[in-house]
Amino acid sequence: MDLINRIKHWHKVAYLLVAYDFVTISFSYFMALWFRFDCHFSVIPPEYLNPYMFGILPYAAISIVIYWLFGLYRSIWRFASFYELEKMIMATVVTSLINIFGMTFFVYRMPVSYFVFGTGFQFMLGIAIRFSYRFILLMRYQSAPVEADTNVLLIGAGSAGRMILRDVNFVNGGTQGSAKVVAIIDDNSNKWGRYIDGVEVIGGRDKILYAVEKYEIKEIYIAIANITPSEKRNLINICKETSCRIKQLPNIYAEKAGVISAGNLQNITIEDVLGRDPIKLHQEDVAAQLQGKVVLVTGGGGSIGSELCRQIAKYQPKQLIIFDVYENNAYDIQLELKRKYPDMNLVTLIGSVRDARRVESVFEKYRPNICYHAAAHKHVPLMEDSPCEAIKNNAVGTYKTAYAAMKYGCDKFVLISTDKAVNPTNVMGATKRICEMIIQTFDYMVRSGRENEMPCLITHNVDVDSNELECVKPGSAHCEYVAVRFGNVLGSNGSVVPLFKKQIAQGGPVTLTHKDIIRYFMTIPEAVSLVLKAGANASGGEIFVLDMGEPVKILDLARNMIELAGLKPDVDIEIEYIGLRPGEKLYEEKLMSEEGLKETENHLIHVAEPIKFDSEEFIGNLKSLMHLAYENEADDVVQKIRDTVSTFRG
Missing domain, CATH: 3.40.50.720 (NAD(P)-binding Rossmann-like Domain)
Structure with a gap:
């Protein structure tokens, strides 16, 4: 009902403007004659007055039509601006030209001043009524100010x-x-x-x-x-x-x-406080790598995985496959991408990287050209309490996915790693270091033509060395394996930023593990753009290290977030120190002490010189880790992790 009333009111305003314009246009040219003859009606010659009276009504009617075509009866005059002024000028010029041509060639040759003054009066009277409402509002606000809260x-x-x-x-x-x-x-x-x-x-x-x-x-x-x-x-x-x-x-x-x-x-937001200058990358090589390709993203519903999907979709892949164990996250990113890219070939699959049969079926059916492996357990304290699950999902899941990529002709496999893999002090970081070692082992074996020596690790009631899943033939694989290592990303699942926001909303306290703890931070889109760039420039076997900028004290982060909420630290919101959690470092390292750092063409991306290790011994340790993990022998798993990762200090 309100909509109907508004439409009726709008029509009433338009009808009143039509009537006003008809009268004022007619009056404008009478005023022009009146001014021309010294403001005395009696001295206006009949040879000018009669043509005026003959032609003015048709001209006024034609002007109304022109005004309508220029939209002068559809504007909201409360917000009148230069746009309406421009339209009024154009409409007046067009109608005046019509009047000059019509009167001169079809009625009578009128004085030049008749057209000059008539056009001027027509324009001024037309503008006056249209802008008067806005001027009245401005005058009212300025002349009757009120106290603002x-x-x-x-x-x-x-x-x-x-x-x-x-x-x-x-x-x-x-x-x-x-x-x-x-x-x-x-x-x-x-x-x-x-x-x-x-x-x-x-x-x-x-x-x-x-x-x-x-x-x-x-x-x-x-x-x-x-x-x-x-x-x-x-x-x-x-x-x-x-x-x-x-x-x-x-x-x-x-x-x-x-x-x-x-x-x-x-x-x-806290991103505004911590944000760096935007990273400007030439992404032609990324576009060349992704355009027209089948791309698989494991963990595609997570914070990093979903952003990978968003950025990959921009490069027009032939097909994008989202693979995730958690259906709610996968469904959310699926809906978002379908809405934004309705013509893209998008496939959303539910499954776990632990399940070798499921992973192999996906690679066999869709034959992805590129796999971004973001699926992982990443929560440090939880993995300390559940080391077997960290091995099953992070280490064994990465192995099974990397194996399927090798077996089914994938061109490139990109592992999303973490700076917690450097000199790890916790189980999660150690398992991510094992993931990097898996990538290096696969790359070495493929380059050496020994891919057939890589065991087909499966866990469902058959011997792990059996041929239930057909293994690869020597020299048949061509997949390039790389890892990209970076630190914390702002707003990712499990990071301190969402936790602090929740604690501030609840009135505190904000809990910090230690007053001196520092971390490197990067925004999710920034991290993912660098991952894509590193993957495009990879030749196989590298561990890429992203420049995370300057380290941030978590105490400063907490104080900033409290202040941004309009509160005062230690006054409105208490900051409480609860001690380092199991396996937590005061600071994260980008590189192991044994690793060197090589520059790339992009100053934000570096390559770590890999630590040498015995691949056959590593594969044997990985088999043992898998057996122990599936037998849920937590203490033995942690000890075996120490034997496998020489830099593990947990």
């Missing part, structure tokens, strides 16, 4: 800032309890001391603290469309010294400033 400091006096200012102060302002921009900050000294819609640009970022105190600011809006992460981080760090809530333009407007309103503003 929230004083806002706006950072950015550019086009984005101006849109936010007008939306806050004029469009949505003017009511008790609303926000109001009272001061503007901009680093461009040319704007200092000048005004935008009556609000002063008081200075650069060094005036932020001063402005907050002087104007009793409660909220700060960062409205700069083009700002680098490092510049934004510096601004946020200054704003965090106040107790104000901080909001910013979302990323979509950072890339393309369009119609911006206060409703588009978003809260500052």
Whole structure:
């Protein structure tokens, strides 16, 4: 019913405008004659007055049609802008040309001043009624200001800032309890001391603290469309010294400033505080590797796996296969990709990398060209309590997937590893180091033409050396195996960021294991883009190490998150130290002490010189680990991990 009422009102406004335009257009050209003859009606010659009276009504009717074609009866005049002004100018020019041509060639040759003044009056009267509503609203807000509950400091006096200012102060302002921009900050000294819609640009970022105190600011809006992460981080760090809530333009407007309103503003996130300058990669080689290929992502529903699927989908693969044991995550990413890429050949499969038969059936049916292996147990404390499960899923699952890739003609196998594999102090890190050793062993055997010597490890009531699953022939495989190692990713499942958010929402305390603990952080999209880049440049057998930037103290991370929530650390939210968890390090290492580091063409990607080990002895240890894990001999499994991984210090 409301919609019907709105449509009726819209039509009423349009009909009134039509009547107004008809009258004013007719009146405009009468005024032109009147001015032409010294504002005396009696001296207007009949040879001009009669043609005017003959032609004005048809001309007014034609003008109404032209106005309609230009959309002048469909605009919302409360928001009238340059767009409507431009349309009015174009419509007036077109109608005037029609009038000049029609009167001169078909009615009577009128004085030039008749057309000049008539066009001017027509335009001014047409504009006056259309913009009067907006002017009245602006005058009302300026002449009758009300006290706002929230004083806002706006950072950015550019086009984005101006849109936010007008939306806050004029469009949505003017009511008790609303926000109001009272001061503007901009680093461009040319704007200092000048005004935008009556609000002063008081200075650069060094005036932020001063402005907050002087104007009793409660909220700060960062409205700069083009700002680098490092510049934004510096601004946020200054704003965090106040107790104000901080909001910013979302990323979509950072890339393309369009119609911006206060409703588009978003809260500052921890990614904004920790974020580095964006990584700029030339991804032509990634596109060449993925376009038109069948790509399998194991663990495709997880935080890293799902982002891999998102970025792979952009490169138009022939087919993308999501493989995950947890159906809810797989279903979520499936729906997202189907909505965004409706024409993509997308397959979503449920299964475990522990199940050799299931894994082999997937490789046999779909024959993927590239496999990104992201499936893994990654939670350090849980794997300390369940080491057998870590071996089953991480080590044995990786082996079975790598074996199927070799057997069924996969071109490239990319393992997602972790910096916890470096000098591991916990079971999870040690199992990921075993995964890296598996990758190196497969690559060595394939290059040596000895792939037939790789055992077909299965666990279902048959001897592991049996031929229930057909093994490969020597010299038949061509798969390249690589590993990519990086640290923590912001917001990933099981990371501290979601945990801290939950604890802050519950009122605290925020729990830290140690005040000096540090970690390397990277955003998920950033990490995945580097994984794809490293995989595209791999030739086989490498362990790629991603540059994680500067280490971050987890204590600083916790304090930042509390402050971003508008609270004070140790006042509103307590920070509690609970001690290092089993197997946890104070800091993570990127490389083992025995490994060297080689540069690549991309300064953000390095290659670790692999530690040499006996492949046959390693395979024997892996068999023993599998047997012990499936017999759930936890203590024996941990001891066997120590025997297998020489750098394990757990």
